[in-house]
Every structure is written in structure tokens, then in C-alpha cells.
Amino acid sequence: MSRWSNPQICPVQVARNFYFGGIQMVLVHLKIEASEPVPNHNRNRVFTVHLILFMFNNNIPTATTKGNENRGLPFPPRTLINFWVIQCHAVQLLCFWSNLNELRSGVRAHTEQRGDGVAPDWLVEAVDQQARPLWEFCRHLGFPVSLSRLDRLQFLASPAQPGPIREIYSELNGLIESLMQEAGSVKFVHIPKDREVFFEKDELFGHAVNEAFPSAVFEIKDAGNCLAAELDTAAVFHLMRTAEYGLRSLARHLKVKLKKHPIEYAEWGTLAVSISAKIDSLPSGRGKKKDDDLEFYRGSLSECLFLKDVWRNRVMHTRARYNHSDALGVFLHVKEFMTRLASRVAESNQT
Numbered sequence: 183m184s185r186w187s188n189p190q191i192c193p194v195q196v197a198r199n200f201y202f203g204g205i206q207m208v209l210v211h212l213k214i215e216a217s218e219p220v221p222n223h224n225r226n227r228v229f230t231v232h233l234i235l236f237m238f239n240n241n242i243p244t245a246t247t248k249g250n251e252n253r254g255l256p257f258p259p260r261t262l263i264n265f266w267v268i269q270c271h272a273v274q275l276l277c278f279w280s281n282l283n284e285l286r287s288g289v290r291a292h293t294e295q296r297g298d299g300v301a302p303d304w305l306v307e308a309v310d311q312q313a314r315p316l317w318e319f320c321r322h323l324g325f326p327v328s329l330s331r332l333d334r335l336q337f338l339a340s341p342a343q344p345g346p347i348r349e350i351y352s353e354l355n356g357l358i359e360s361l362m363q364e365a366g367s368v369k370f371v372h373i374p375k376d377r378e379v380f381f382e383k384d385e386l387f388g389h390a391v392n393e394a395f396p397s398a399v400f401e402i403k404d405a406g407n408c409l410a411a412e413l414d415t416a417a418v419f420h421l422m423r424t425a426e427y428g429l430r431s432l433a434r435h436l437k438v439k440l441k442k443h444p445i446e447y448a449e450w451g452t453l454a455v456s457i458s459a460k461i462d463s464l465p466s467g468r469g470k471k472k473d474d475d476l477e478f479y480r481g482s483l484s485e486c487l488f489l490k491d492v493w494r495n496r497v498m499h500t501r502a503r504y505n506h507s508d509a510l511g512v513f514l515h516v517k518e519f520m521t522r523l524a525s526r527v528a529e530s531n532q533t
Contacts, residue, residue: 260407262381268370271323275365278316279358285312286354293347301344309339309350325364331357373410381410387424387517394524398427405513414509415497421509421516422494428523429453429486435527436460436479450490457483478526485519 285308292302301309313336320328335353338345373381384399385392386406392399401424408417430453433445438456440448448456461479493512496502504512 260382262373262378263370274319275361278312278319279361281312282316282354282358282361285309286351286358289347289351289354293351298346298348301339301347301350305347305350306339306341306344309335310341313339320361320364323364323368325361327360328357328364331360371411374412377410377412380406382407387520388524390524391517391520394528394530395427395431395520397529398424398520401427409506409509409513412506414504414506415502417509418493418497418504418512421512422489422497425486425489425494425516425519426450427529428520428527429457431527431529432479432482432486432523433457433460450486450494454483454487454490478522482519482523485515485522489515489519 285305288308289305292305313332317329317332317336320332331353335350335357338350338353380386382403383406384403386402391402401420405417405420405424408414408420429450430445433448433453433456436457438445438453438460440452440456445453457479461476461483464475464479489512497504
């Protein structure tokens, strides 16, 4: 391994600046001068390395996105990000890590040649150049240990009063290690492409259902996220909660009255019996409107009873687990049920 004669021998020249997929890419040239001959470059100790650095434009959410303050990541949680975005952070991290290793090698070479002492000017300047962008990177990613190490490193390499070079070397070792450890603590969940359509979608059942049943909106969205994350039994659970909002709304729409408790505390079976009795007590008569009303109410109640007997009781009482095919079938049934209800029933027009 060659030793660098001076960490400042790596000036960065921006050769090209371009965009790809919403990501700003900066092609830079690193000019490196070695104090010893470099393999395959024996005639010249100066050579150029081409490197692509990735930087984000303003379209990429940051840690200061509204409603996401101090989350510790440069994008909000529950945000679908692609492979390129993850790779960009990884490349940035590797660049910082490589630069720190080169700086550490330079410090080691300096101490071997000149012994211990206070940090020389070139080291103070090199630490300042490396620390500032790295500090911002660690802040965005939420690396508290590395941030603490960087603060200590900058203190030791203060231009006003440089510290011992051996302490700077020790702090560089700790910083390199903490970067790797904290980077390893950042986890991502992969969403298969065929399930991406369910992830963080606000209107999986359509705008009409959201308008009619605002109380169910978050349950529908959570069910979709569970489908996307392959938490299929959990998806069925949220879908049954969604259907329950529909059942309660149907009961209130028909002005069902319970003797013992409010509708929101009633069991499905109790509500179903009361709704059925209410339907049977509707004024008799003939005509298309009467037939349409009975078809709508009885059809809605029948679908709800089907949901209860086939899925609701089983998932609520831990009698079954479901795979993706099962959960997708439940999703379609509940969507049809809620869409049917939304054509006539809504939370906003209930008394």
C-alpha cells in the first residue's frame, strides 16, 4: 500500500454535473499523489481517479420535511424509495469512509517519519475539509455516535489550539468504526414490485368510500400497507375493522336503536339481528323504489354476514392465518361491500 505524502493531495475537480431519475450526480476527478511509486504508474506518481458522487436535489425529502422533524433519516418513514436512493447514500458513505482511511494513513505516515506532537497545519485543514460535509451527512442519517466523534475530532484539530496528533489518530479510528456500525443499524424493508400498488395509498377503495366513511380511511390505508409488507393476516384484521365502520353506518342509516349500549359497542351479531329486524319493519308497498331499497339493504346485510362468518370471527379470535391470496380476496370483498354502501350510506348524513 502506498503512503500519501499529504492528505491535501486529493483536490476535487467537478468535471460534470448531471441528473438521473431525480438524483443529482457529480462526476469528479480525484488527483492523487503518492509518496512511493504506485503499481502500474511507476513513471508518474500522480494519477487520476474518476468517481461519481451522488447528491440530492430539492425533490428528495429531507429530515426537516414538515411533519417529520428529527426523524433521523433524510426521507420520511413509510416512504417508498427506490434502489438508486439507497445506493446514493451508500456511495456517499463509502466516499467519506475512504477519505477518512486515507487521512488516517497520512497521519500514521507522518508520525512514523516525524514522531508525535501537535497536529500540523495540513492535518488541521484536512480535518476541517472532511468534517464539515461528513457532519451534515451524519446529521441527516441520525448517527449520534459519529456526530459526537466528529465534534471531538474538530476540537482536537482546532486551528487556534491543535491537539496531540496521537489523539487525532485515535479519534479517526473511532469515527471510522462508528460510521460502519451506525450505517449497519439503518434498515430498509423491500416492497415487491407487484405489491407496490398497495403501499401508502390514500384511496384504495376510491374517493367515494373515503368521502362516505372518513373514519375508515386509516384502516383502509393500513390494510394496504400490510398487503404491501406481506403482513397478510394483519391486512385481514384491518379490513374487518373497515367493514365494521360500514356496518355501524348502515345501522345508523336505518335508525337502529339498541337497548343496552351505543351502536359502537355492539357486537356484529347483535347489530346484524337489529338491522334485519329494521329492514323487515320497513313500510310495505310495491314499486321499483321499494324493491331497490330492499335489495340494497338485504344485499348489504348479507355481504356483511358473509364477512363476519368467513373472516371476521376467525381473524379476531385467532382461529386462522392468511396468505396473500386469501388477504387479496378479502380486500376485494370488503372493497365491494364498502363501495356498495357508499352509494347510499354515509357517516355525515346520520343523526
